Amino acid sequence: MATELDALYQEIILDHYKNPHHKGLRAPFEAEVHHVNPTCGDEVTLRVHLSDGVVEDVSYDALGCSISQASASVMTDLVIGKPVGQAMDIHEEFLTLMQGKGAVEPDEETLEDGIAFAGVAKFPARVKCALLSWMAWKDATAQALETTGGKV
Amino acid sequence: MATELDALYQEIILDHYKNPHHKGLRAPFEAEVHHVNPTCGDEVTLRVHLSDGVVEDVSYDALGCSISQASASVMTDLVIGKPVGQAMDIHEEFLTLMQGKGAVEPDEETLEDGIAFAGVAKFPARVKCALLSWMAWKDATAQALETTGGKV
Amino acid sequence: MTQLPGMLPDLDIIRKDFPILARSVAGGQPLVYLDSANTSQKPQVVIDTMVDHLERHNANIARAMHTLGAESTEAFEAARDKVATFIGAPEREGVVFTKNITEALNLLSNTFAWAEGDLRVGPGDEVLITEMEHHSNIVPWQLLTERTGATLRWFGLTDDGRLDLSNIDDLINERTKVVSLTWVSNMLGTVNPVREIADKAHAVGAVVVVDAAQAVPQLPVDVIASGADFLGFTGHKTVGPTGIGVLWGRPELLNALPPFHGGGEMIETVTMERSTYAKAPHRFEAGTPPIVEAVGLGAAVEYLGHLGMDAVHAHEQAVTAYALEGLASVKGVTVLGPLDAASRGGAISFELDGVHPHDVAQVLDSRGIAIRAGHHCAKPAHARFGVQASSRMSSYLYTTPSEIDAFVEGLEYTRSYFKLS
């Protein structure tokens, strides 16, 4: 049904897909990770640069579908410039939205363009696509915190 | 049904079971084999003594059910004293009877008491019981022929 | 119907769930199925769930992005959740689907050979089993110890069919790497003190593998409370289909093991030069898993959960006690294993003096009564008691007291058929 499909492929998603924000790998960074979605092969290499407890930069190189690409782009918009703790909260909220099977109402205040992914939650096979870059970011941030001994 | 059961447990079979012929291990012998029915654990140790191309003696020690015990007893009756070639023919005929699913008419002339096993052929799970000692005999005879270079 | 204290209420309604119980055999006689320790019968809901999956949702899992693929994946993974709940596994990741419990045990014995670190079994190490194990919990460890230069040791048995724990402090020592034992014996019925042994094993740093093939169908099982590090069971004895078994393991241990079968869906990434592997459970589910079978097993454990495993266990105990009484009334019968129902499961192996077990089974079969005869894949336990084969009746949640009556009458008939006095 075109309507369900449109719920999945919201304009916002297609825009981010065609013009991804913050794409490319940049220095400086404290951690770099490489994540793969084993079932479909989507890949992301992602770097995190933290400074003074703030997510200074997130840069990435990704191969994958519209959902996974757009999600990476939206994610960088959401976390860059935020204190680590607040960024983690946003991550949690996005996770809850994705795992809600379409029953969770997204909060535009926190998730901004991320609310466009509400439709993805109804497609279990695509939830992993939307989460790939978020998982990579969380992993990289944890590593960055570790290597710097929590002092960022 | 008692009638099918009676077809399986013919008087002749129960007689051989209770009073097995040629039982026990005897010398001389050219070959001894040990066969097992892996599914149920029935076992037979069997020796063959050939001389001048004739089955001079078959001696055995067996653990197993009425069918396997009676079959060993009847087998020794049938092959002892026969030229090896003729004994092998009898073995073939018994095999055909057992694998015939109850459709083969046994020849009393050749199989003597062995015709009592006609009913066993209708019980696939028991066919192996009836064949255990015959297979052991065939194997032992082949070994005996080999060790003596066919000169017996 | 005779009522025994502890029996499942509404047994006649429960029996209607099992279509095969309506079958007649041996020329029109009702089927009396007393071979459930060998394999259990299946309730309609398990069969219907499988048919529905095959007729409406069949697709490969994980890999497929389309509607059927999503439905099939959801059904398969929901089955994993149901199994986890049923055995009290805190994490679904600890539940690995295998072909049967035999594969589960071989998965462990094989990966212990190639593991790096603590779980590796090598020369000088000891693997400890018991003399009452099923061949599936003996041969894998023989192969492992033969191939790695480790030593296989075992608990002996007491005359009444229990584990001889008198030398436990010698058997469980600092060389012991693995202790693998059955929870409930499929031959002697004995229920083993798994937790007690697990605690001793853990004290020396060994890992504990529990063969719960006969326990999961009969007892409330909580993997954590059991003390096991790994625990396996098999679908077809648990009112589920063939072709499916379960290995539960503590996830951190599973993830410390190298892969077993290599292939599709157990990988993270593959190049021609080298591959990296997914985490448990997928690491151990190479290739297309038994999808419809897992879905069927999910329905099966849900069915058992609805009956309540406490109730199933009470029923089994009641029927077993009644059967032991009946057997005691037949002249020439010797029961192998413990004689009190409370310390045993529902499989009762016995000898009938003067009649070979095959012949016992055959005569009973002519009356529609299905029991097993042979070594029940437990040759060493038979050898321990100096018997080469035995007869075994095994009841389950659908067994009625009148079926036990028919069985006992069948034994009397067998005695008369073979003219025993």
Add this chain to the structure above:
Amino acid sequence: MTQLPGMLPDLDIIRKDFPILARSVAGGQPLVYLDSANTSQKPQVVIDTMVDHLERHNANIARAMHTLGAESTEAFEAARDKVATFIGAPEREGVVFTKNITEALNLLSNTFAWAEGDLRVGPGDEVLITEMEHHSNIVPWQLLTERTGATLRWFGLTDDGRLDLSNIDDLINERTKVVSLTWVSNMLGTVNPVREIADKAHAVGAVVVVDAAQAVPQLPVDVIASGADFLGFTGHKTVGPTGIGVLWGRPELLNALPPFHGGGEMIETVTMERSTYAKAPHRFEAGTPPIVEAVGLGAAVEYLGHLGMDAVHAHEQAVTAYALEGLASVKGVTVLGPLDAASRGGAISFELDGVHPHDVAQVLDSRGIAIRAGHHCAKPAHARFGVQASSRMSSYLYTTPSEIDAFVEGLEYTRSYFKLS
């Protein structure tokens, strides 16, 4: 219905055999199932055979002496005969039932590590595969060669997706112990010259393993004529159930291999100290096998046999040619692998410029059309062509030309949905 030369006659009647094809998806649209290389749909006769077995004949096999046990054993062993006939195996003993083809390949790679004599793979030996293998025919050999110190080598691929045989005389040499290759590629569709390679391999004394997972469903297969020493296939791609696969091997080679899984029914005798093993096929069927699944597979190959594999093959070729034509008409589509239907099987992987494969699959799914997107468990073959993922449509004996039309229209719709010009 459009008629293509070579199509199965009475296709609409054949389609009625497959209940799932009557299903609607995506809000009432008819299902267009084009993911058969992933798993095939099941005809009613396979489902009914399984249900009948579960509802009337369910019992464990071999070990049981009663009526149900005899019936179940007969059905299971009859399935072995049916499979043997279907693949032209001269002896039923050469047919081993496994869980899937992945287990079959791992059975070989594991037992080659522990074999004594000619079949043992050790340091200095070479195992030869190809760059177009499914992960299930790559990872087992990586594990084997890593663990034994042997070397893994492979045939590369030509630009049009065929095996690059230019260095065959270097690749197949006196160190080559095993050559394992796919008959039909699940990604590129390529049909490989199995016999020619087998002859070369035999000339240097290597054994030949053929992955026939995509061949057995589509082509008339004669194991002897193929030149294989071992050949595997998987039930669920062959209109049979999940949970069952087949390893065929020359019996004398199977019997020269050590056991894989140890356990019930693969033994000759067991003592605590040591065991001896049954001959093939039972040697490799430890534990309770997938009984109802084998019975279902028997019905499946019988169904295919009735249609006639020549006719199934002709149908596949006709539909594949038609699909290749349709794909050629869509702007921006690049097909991976050979472009002539005659030299390929029914799986067609392709790229649609500007749309990621997941998105292609998703848009098609919204129109009821099921295809696969991803690496199809063939990452190295994708890497060879510089693509990370592809879309794949795969037809089967029930596929109609109008389904191909719907698929091609779906691709046009996808282009417009993503606003490609």
